[in-house]
Amino acid sequence: MTGGFSPPGQSSRSRPDQWNSHYNLGNYAREQGDPERAVAVLLQVLHRWPTSLDACFLLEDIYEKQGRPEDAASLYREEPKR
Numbered sequence: 001m002t003g004g005f006s007p008p009g010q011s012s013r014s015r016p017d018q019w020n021s022h023y024n025l026g027n028y029a030r031e032q033g034d035p036e037r038a039v040a041v042l043l044q045v046l047h048r049w050p051t052s053l054d055a056c057f058l059l060e061d062i063y064e065k066q067g068r069p070e071d072a073a074s075l076y077r078e079e080p081k082r
Contacts, residue, residue, distance in 0.1 A: 019049040027058060035062050046075075 026041035039062055045055040056075050063072035 019045055019052050019055070022048075023052065023055050023058070026055065030058070030062060035066060038062055 022041060022045045026038045026045065029035075029041060030038035039059065042055045042059040042062070045052050046059070049055070060072045060075055063069070063075075
């Protein structure tokens, strides 16, 4: 492969421990017109790496464009203490 680019999804398989590989896969899905897949991937990112602000901002943007402001706002609510 030239140019240092991997096929979509390749980077998340080759570097499963890096949040940005998964983020890139979610962003790619969004850019390809698959917001449902993007949401699923970004929710996985936030579950595994809850401090990933980039994933949070991208997910918020998708929710807003889908007319889901409550879901977008819920990303910023504090989790209940256990």
